[in-house]
Amino acid sequence: MATVFPEVVVDTPERRSAVTLQDVAIEAGVHPSTVSRALDPANSGRVREATRVRIMEVANRLGYRPHMVARGLQSGRTATVAFVAADLGNTFVTPIIHGLTGAIEGGGMMPIIAETEDDHNRLTWILDHMLSRRVDAIVVAAARDGDREILEASARIVPMVIAARPLEGSALPHVIQDDHDGGRIVAEHLASRGHRRVVQLKGPSDVANFPRRSAGFSEAAGLAGLTEVSLDAEADHPIVSEGQRLMRRLIESADPLPTAIFAHNDLIALGALSVIRERGISVPDDVSLVGYNDLPMVGHLSPALTTVRYRSRDVGEAAGEMIVSLLRGESPESVCLPAELIERASVASSESE
Amino acid sequence: MATVFPEVVVDTPERRSAVTLQDVAIEAGVHPSTVSRALDPANSGRVREATRVRIMEVANRLGYRPHMVARGLQSGRTATVAFVAADLGNTFVTPIIHGLTGAIEGGGMMPIIAETEDDHNRLTWILDHMLSRRVDAIVVAAARDGDREILEASARIVPMVIAARPLEGSALPHVIQDDHDGGRIVAEHLASRGHRRVVQLKGPSDVANFPRRSAGFSEAAGLAGLTEVSLDAEADHPIVSEGQRLMRRLIESADPLPTAIFAHNDLIALGALSVIRERGISVPDDVSLVGYNDLPMVGHLSPALTTVRYRSRDVGEAAGEMIVSLLRGESPESVCLPAELIERASVASSESE
DNA sequence: CACGGCTCAGCAAACGTTTGTCATGCGACC
DNA sequence: GGTCGCATGACAAACGTTTGCTGAGCCGTG
Numbered sequence: 104m105a106t107v108f109p110e111v112v113v114d115t116p117e118r119r120s121a122v123t124l125q126d127v128a129i130e131a132g133v134h135p136s137t138v139s140r141a142l143d144p145a146n147s148g149r150v151r152e153a154t155r156v157r158i159m160e161v162a163n164r165l166g167y168r169p170h171m172v173a174r175g176l177q178s179g180r181t182a183t184v185a186f187v188a189a190d191l192g193n194t195f196v197t198p199i200i201h202g203l204t205g206a207i208e209g210g211g212m213m214p215i216i217a218e219t220e221d222d223h224n225r226l227t228w229i230l231d232h233m234l235s236r237r238v239d240a241i242v243v244a245a246a247r248d249g250d251r252e253i254l255e256a257s258a259r260i261v262p263m264v265i266a267a268r269p270l271e272g273s274a275l276p277h278v279i280q281d282d283h284d285g286g287r288i289v290a291e292h293l294a295s296r297g298h299r300r301v302v303q304l305k306g307p308s309d310v311a312n313f314p315r316r317s318a319g320f321s322e323a324a325g326l327a328g329l330t331e332v333s334l335d336a337e338a339d340h341p342i343v344s345e346g347q348r349l350m351r352r353l354i355e356s357a358d359p360l361p362t363a364i365f366a367h368n369d370l371i372a373l374g375a376l377s378v379i380r381e382r383g384i385s386v387p388d389d390v391s392l393v394g395y396n397d398l399p400m401v402g403h404l405s406p407a408l409t410t411v412r413y414r415s416r417d418v419g420e421a422a423g424e425m426i427v428s429l430l431r432g433e434s435p436e437s438v439c440l441p442a443e444l445i446e447r448a449s450v451a452s453s454e455s456e
Numbered sequence: 457m458a459t460v461f462p463e464v465v466v467d468t469p470e471r472r473s474a475v476t477l478q479d480v481a482i483e484a485g486v487h488p489s490t491v492s493r494a495l496d497p498a499n500s501g502r503v504r505e506a507t508r509v510r511i512m513e514v515a516n517r518l519g520y521r522p523h524m525v526a527r528g529l530q531s532g533r534t535a536t537v538a539f540v541a542a543d544l545g546n547t548f549v550t551p552i553i554h555g556l557t558g559a560i561e562g563g564g565m566m567p568i569i570a571e572t573e574d575d576h577n578r579l580t581w582i583l584d585h586m587l588s589r590r591v592d593a594i595v596v597a598a599a600r601d602g603d604r605e606i607l608e609a610s611a612r613i614v615p616m617v618i619a620a621r622p623l624e625g626s627a628l629p630h631v632i633q634d635d636h637d638g639g640r641i642v643a644e645h646l647a648s649r650g651h652r653r654v655v656q657l658k659g660p661s662d663v664a665n666f667p668r669r670s671a672g673f674s675e676a677a678g679l680a681g682l683t684e685v686s687l688d689a690e691a692d693h694p695i696v697s698e699g700q701r702l703m704r705r706l707i708e709s710a711d712p713l714p715t716a717i718f719a720h721n722d723l724i725a726l727g728a729l730s731v732i733r734e735r736g737i738s739v740p741d742d743v744s745l746v747g748y749n750d751l752p753m754v755g756h757l758s759p760a761l762t763t764v765r766y767r768s769r770d771v772g773e774a775a776g777e778m779i780v781s782l783l784r785g786e787s788p789e790s791v792c793l794p795a796e797l798i799e800r801a802s803v804a805s806s807e808s809e
Numbered sequence: 810c811a812c813g814g815c816t817c818a819g820c821a822a823a824c825g826t827t828t829g830t831c832a833t834g835c836g837a838c839c
Numbered sequence: 840g841g842t843c844g845c846a847t848g849a850c851a852a853a854c855g856t857t858t859g860c861t862g863a864g865c866c867g868t869g
Contacts, residue, residue: 403757
């Protein structure tokens with residue numbers, strides 16, 4: 104049985120602009136290497152002005168476009184930065200990508216994205232893949248405790264910056280926010296509003312941000328004489344449903360409820376809030392609530408959520424600048440951005456004394 | 457003046473795993489081409505089983521990692537998909553990237569990201585750059601009216617999918633949502649709740665979603681006998697501050713206010729809401745408000761925002777699947793996802809009659 | 810007038826793969 | 840027993856750049 108149209112492949116007439124450096128060279132009557140130099144601002148000094156102009160004219164006329172893959176093979180640089188996130192579904196990461204993109208695009212670099220889903224094996228696979236792609240650098244915003252070795256191994260091959268999530272016990276360059284201090288200012292804020300019994304809804308302890316927030320909070324709480332109700336559970340992931348789970352557990356186990364709750368991030372706070380509401384409890388009249396991250400829009404919640412601002416765009420931008428610096432052969436300082444409390448309506452004064 | 461340490465460059469001992477196909481070949485005592493075939497599942501049939509096993513053992517022992525840049529140069533494929541967004545600051549895009557990544561990573565493909573900032577010249581530059589990088593396909597979620605020609609020109613060179621924002625008058629494969637119908641269901645909902653005088657807070661008309669929403673709304677409003685208060689302005693960009701501007705203008709120009717407002721997206725709705733509040737007007741008691749997109753968290757606003765759900769994750773995923781299909785040489789059907797109204801608390805019944 | 814140095818451009822060797830073609834050796838079939 | 844075909848693997852030519860080296864002219868200087 105014969106195929107109807109065996110050679111129907113002649114479907115794409117001029118697919119892939121085939122014009123190459125070679126073509127330009129021939130048309131301009133020079134050698135390819137001369138074209139290469141003429142087109143590279145850094146080397147165009149090695150070419151006579153008249154020749155350069157002629158070459159550029161030809162290049163434009165022919166619609167020449169550099170072949171970055173070929174260039175990458177020869178030069179070893181791909182103008183590509185890997186960005187590894189934990190969860191691309193989290194609105195927290197867009198601003199990081201935004202900042203990163205802005206910081207690196209000046210050099211013609213662009214980010215290439217992957218997502219670990221907080222799975223160590225996936226992280227390993229992704230790093231391997233990124234190394235195969237010969238990215239110029241890697242930004243990891245998905246570090247967890249068990250990931251240190253694999254990350255440091257990769258960092259020995261290609262420049263790496265740890266962002267957003269600290270990597271405990273590692274000397275890799277990083278740009279993070281001061282979570283310990285973030286925890287502290289929350290505790291002090293609650294104390295200053297007269298709260299005495301407080302509780303934390305903790306994020307997963309293998310993501311270093313959360314133990315740090317926890318420690319900062321507990322230390323300051325102790326100093327301020329607060330009593331901290333302990334909950335024998337932490338969130339498996341920093342997401343809404345886990346916030347709901349923790350909040351239910353708290354309601355079952357603590358009677359009376361503490362007067363203030365510190366949720367380790369806004370999503371957990373949101374989950375807690377929904378459970379609180381469905382039980383007919385009022386925020387902030389019956390219980391105060393503090394989140395973390397200041398996600399877009401939590402200022403418009405009812406009540407507007409008091410939270411710690413996390414400047415994720417700045418984190419992405421700083422990470423990008425650090426990459427650029429690293430690539431220049433410099434040794435940039437790690438960055439630790441300050442935490443900042445955003446006071447809104449979800450914390451009330453406690454009349455408990 | 458002599459440089460202190462001229463040859464301090466010996467700083468990176470084993471930077472870049474230098475082990476190449478060549479190395480594996482020598483160690484295994486075969487020709488590089490044999491290694492290449494042995495490692496490629498599609499061609500490993502051309503290699504004796506025993507040889508294949510030996511080669512793989514050597515490759516593992518040496519820690520061989522394929523050099524995707526070299527492969528890309530030879531094969532013409534880079535396993536890379538360009539994703540072009542308008543504004544990476546918008547939480548709307550993360551889910552799109554999420555869906556896209558999930559759909560293409562099966563084939564080892566990864567997205568490379570850029571942002572137009574709704575600037576035609578930037579779009580042009582980005583497309584050029586992506587073509588230089590020899591991406592295998594491009595997903596554009598940033599189309600505006602004036603972009604049609606440049607997009608179609610690029611689409612002649614590399615497979616392209618238009619996502620999220622329709623491109624009026626173009627036959628390029630696309631995956632969008634039915635904005636016209638979205639506008640319709642909003643109007644019908646308002647009518648069914650007894651509203652008679654309504655108004656639109658329009659998004660920029662060069663982004664095709666908005667005229668479509670507008671048309672769908674107006675047609676259905678006409679059919680339902682609603683009178684539409686017209687506002688002689690539209691948002692320059694679909695962002696909060698523009699929503700505020702439009703709302704102020706509406707308050708100045710319309711007396712009395714219509715009983716219901718259709719904001720063309722949630723951000724505009726949010727801006728409107730903040731102005732409404734600062735004037736002491738109540739939503740939904742004095743005026744009802746509908747948004748569009750169902751951004752994460754608008755369900756937790758006060759009042760919870762009635763809005764049209766935009767399944768941006770699904771859009772990203774469908775776009776990714778379409779890319780995969782296109783790359784297989786197929787001709788996938790364009791996708792138009794249905795709009796769905798999410799009724800919440802920001803729309804009340806009107807007792808206006 | 811010769812020679813040193815500078816400017817300009819060509820030559821060719823990489824960079825690490827993939828892939829079409831060719832060579833060898835073997836068993837099988839007629 | 841000769842030829843055919845198949846399995847296996849080597850060879851070499853790409854893919855489109857960049858870059859160190861070489862060399863031809865030219866100018867100025869001694």
